[in-house]
Amino acid sequence: MITRFSVGRALGIALVGATALSFVGPAAAANYNWLTARGTDSGTVKAVLAVAEKFKQTHPDFGITVEAIPDRPAYLQKVKILATGNQLPDLFDADAEPYFADIVANGLVANVGAILDEVGITDKFYKFALDYERLDDGSLYLIPFEANTEYFWYHPSMFEKAGIEVPKTLDGILDACSKLKAAGLTPVSVDGKDGWPIYRYLSFPAFRETGNQFLEQLKAGEVQMNSPVGLASAKYLQDMGSSCFQQGFATANYTDALNLFTSGQAAIYYMGTWEIGTMTNPDGTLKDDVAFFTLPVIDGKTATKPTDFYAHSGIGTAIKAGSDTPELKEFLKFLADNFGDAALYDNKFMPSIKPTIRPDLAEIYKRALSDIEQVGTYVKVWDVKLDANTVDVLYRQSQLLALGEITPEQFAAEIDTSIQQYVSSR
Known part of the structure; x- marks a missing residue:
């Protein structure tokens, strides 16, 4: 069972008398901390880290440190503690649900939709994968990695x-x-x-x-x-x-x-x-x-x-407000050019970022990618x-x-x- 909690009031209390973003600023180093609800052996984590290693060849100080808590109730409980204590990591996983909407309302995360537009990579994602991560008002604060x-x-x-x-x-x-x-x-x-x-x-x-x-x-x-x-x-x-x-x-x-x-x-x-x-x-x-x-x-x-x-893109990943540095944006642009193939061909899962369709790609993957392209209205979870x-x-x-x-x-x-x-x- 996925246990959830409402943080609206808790965050409101935590931020009384202080500016909501008073605790954030540019990342102290080029290493970014990612708290994920996925296991370290998941295809998503492996694909992101593989692209990060490739990016590091031209950005030697860049790195991503992963803390994985695949037990979902335990993961969400930790996010609650970090959010109410103003200690969210640079990157963390979340669903576009009422709980996450409260975090967004308190200004604790960066606007992913604006970032993707800024670096010119919005069109490299499958549209429904981005739409799935949107809040009810249409805003986008989560990066999708999958397209299922x-x-x-x-x-x-x-x-x-x-x-x-x-x-x-x-x-x-x-x-x-x-x-x-x-x-x-x-x-x-x-x-x-x-x-x-x-x-x-x-x-x-x-x-x-x-x-x-x-x-x-x-x-x-x-x-x-x-x-x-x-x-x-x-x-x-x-x-x-x-x-x-x-x-x-x-x-x-x-x-x-x-x-x-x-x-x-x-x-x-x-x-x-x-x-x-x-x-x-x-x-x-x-x-x-x-x-x-x-x-x-x-x-x-x-x-x-x-x-x-x-058709959905699963749990997304948020960027803490202030951690959306120029280098991280540059990495996201690099990710958009490399993640799709790393996901599909090296880790055998359907990516949110459009991959290269190679002649030797198995028919089952071609069929699934075709379905992803054709889906109009997808069932909301x-x-x-x-x-x-x-x-x-x-x-x-x-x-x-x-x-x-x-x-x-x-x-x-x-x-x-x-x-x-x-x-x-x-």
Whole structure:
């Protein structure tokens, strides 16, 4: 579970009687400290550091020191402590959520959008990757490093055994689950322990019905979860839980769910392109008996196109106000010319910065890059857009809903109460 906190009041107290930026200034040395929620073995960190080493050839004093805290709750707790104590590092990871918006409002980070425009590299990023990191007012204070799409991975042999084809609609997934179960197969593997993978299923119907309109209005308290769209979404998650998810899904973590699929014990696994390496051979071809399909539609609904689905750039990286030095800006310009290829070819992940498309690039990567280019409206992530307390409620109640321990109406009531409390407190 991702634990979040609101720092608006805490930062306000910390900065009473002082100028918000009184603690910052140019970096004391050419070494920049990066506090990251990624592991040091992540492709993103390795790619950034590889580019930094190359940059260092002409800028010998430049360096980036990484402190990694891949445990997300522990990471966010440390950022809270650093933010309230005016001790944020030069670079740190964050989502474009209400918590980070409070940090921005207190003037603690540099305007990334303005910096990218200043050094002339905005167009080198995939547009949606930048848009994903924007706050609700459209401002950009985070650098994206990834550009992911999400797919339903599946085993064709299991589909053949159950006598089914790739589902074309959301209801078709439920129908496929019934036939897979009847064939003695586990239909869907999902990580229920971490919460967010099951929120995806909650979000699918609302997105295909309204685009992101329902989520945006829900967050603002302008529409209720206890509405036709909200209840249909809640019911869909409950139906997935009863008909599709593996036994014990609520306590299964990310690795458990992934292994269940890759070992051939589940027919379908929904996950992003960051797992392409798991699904492919060393030469980039898909492993035997692995294929994928994109988010199905709802018959008769036109709010979104079939090419619209989950596409996002993951957690972004902020620059502390005052650390946006000329040298760092020069590095960002260098990064824009080198990171895309370092990410895609050396570290096998989809970059936010457009890479060179080489003739020998594996077809799966070409397909994913094509999807990235074509996506119009992408699904906004519920646990990023909703406030911290509501995300906690969402975590607890989604599990109960998927387990069939509460009704869609009870689920909706809990979500609506939490959002109203948040809206009233602002």
